Amino acid sequence: MISGTSGRQDRMRSKMLMEGGDTCIQSQLIWPVQFDWFWYSWVTEDDASTSQLSTQRSGNKSQDSGIAEMEELPVPHNIKISNITCDSFKISWDMDSKSKDRITHYFIDLNKKENKNSNKFKHKDVPTKLVAKAVPLPMTVRGHWFLSPRTEYTVAVQTASKQVDGDYVVSEWSEIIEFCTADYSKVHLTQLLEKAEVIAGRMLKLSVFYRNQHREYFDYIREHHGNVMQPSVKDNSGSHGSPISGKLEGIFFSCNTEFNTGKPPQDSPYGRYRYEIAAEKLFNPNTNLYFGDFYCMYTAYHYVILVIAPVGSPGDEFCKQRLPQLNIKDNKFLTCDEEDGVMVYHHAQDVILEVIYTDPVDLSLGTVAEITGHQLMSLSTANAKKDPSCKTCNISVGR
Structure with a gap:
């Protein structure tokens, strides 16, 4: 059995929200039952002194000590996962009517799906088990401390009946179901946007967008693509939950300028040859501007990803459904406005802007032309992973 200790008041307290139909159960959670590199296993406070969950199971059979097994309880089957977000999902299943009225709790065994890139030190047999009182289905499982966006999970369910002595009788485990959590929604991206606005700083003038590459890249564009740079799929740099990573097609540009010259910096992480194009060629009243991401790479520098899409283009339609749209004349990052009949452009000083243009x-x-500075490979953001511990650029959902 699991019992409290004298240090109980000093333990971590969190909340797990589980909803079923119109029923909402909010359970107070306490200390981790098991801990490994990535995962916590939790039990609810009202059951903590009387229940014990095993950290291993074989096949579909429960091997929990202190939990008896009773065949009469119905085994969940035909499990359905729906309403998936980046940090929640709804789960429901079918059950035989036999002994259904004896069910008091559900045990949900949730695990991150193993893959070749899993941390080698992770204890593979330690699951995250959630205990929920039996409520009408479907039931919402929500928790950013154990669910991450764009991540594959496995889930299995048991039905249980709590006895007067505090033990449980349980069914066999259901079949194992796989699902993948979703990207950040516009709501989550708006939270990131608001955090980025806080540190954006004052606005500086710019006149060009620029793109650095190796000479061979530009030679290839001339010889094989008719002198036209084509959009390519964005890499996986930035927030893990970003809806544009691995999906949006575009061409990467920079626009930051040096404070003292008002011109692009002479150094670059991406290559010694730079393509410069007048700002009005890419960014004008015939384009829409979207906020895409906000992140850092374990450094003091913070990056903001913006997307410029010609109105009505496929890229525009993609972004309109997924990203917060910015007013091109009035935002904290990149603006385009007319002054005395001339288009004037400004960019935020205190963040590094990564601009994705969605058309060829x-x-x-x-x-x-070749730059006169250095190629600083250490500053490249290609497939860079976001620092999940940074309080400046993270929100309270999976990183």
Whole structure:
């Protein structure tokens, strides 16, 4: 059995929200039963002194000590996962009517699906088990401390009946179901947007967008793509839950300028050859601007990803459904406005802007030249992973 200790008041307290139909149960959770590199296993406070959950199971059979097994309890089957978000999902299942009225609790065994890139030190046999009182189905499982966006999980369910002595009788485990959590929603991205606005700083003027690459890249564009740079799928840099990573097609540009010169910096992480194009060629009243991400890479620098999409283009339609749209004349990151008949552009000083343009770009619209500075490979953000511990650029959902 699990019992309290004298240090109980000093333990971690969290909340788990589980809803079923119109029923909402909010259970106070206490200390981790098991801990490993990534996962916590929890029991509810009202059951903590009387229940024990095993950290291992074989096949579909429960091997929990202190929990008896009774065949009469119905085994969940035909499990359905729905309403999946980045940190929640609804779960329901079918059950035989036999002994259904004896069910008092559900045991939900939730595990991150193992893959080749799993941390080698992770104890593979330690699951995250959730205990929920039996409520009408479907039931919502919500918790950013054990659910991450864009992550594959396995889930299995037991029905249980709590006895007068505090023990449980349980059914066999259900079949194992796999599912994948979703990307950040617009609500989550708006939270990131608001955090980014806090540190964006004052606005500086800019006149060009620029893209650094190796000379071979531009030679290849001329020889094999008719002098036109084509959009490619964005890599997995930035927030793990970003809806544009691995999905949005575009061309990466920079726009930050040096404070003292008002011109692009001479150094670059991406190559010694730079393509420059006048800002109005890419960003104007015929384009829409979207906020895509906010992240850092274990450094003091913070990055904001913006997307520029020609109105009505496929990229525009993609972003309109998934990303917060910004007013091109009035936002904290990148603006375009007319002054005395001339388009004037400004960018935020205190964040590094990564701009994705969603349409093809003809090299003839700009110029290619070698930079005079250095190629700083250490500053590259290609497939860079976000620092999950940074309080400046993280929100209270999976990283």
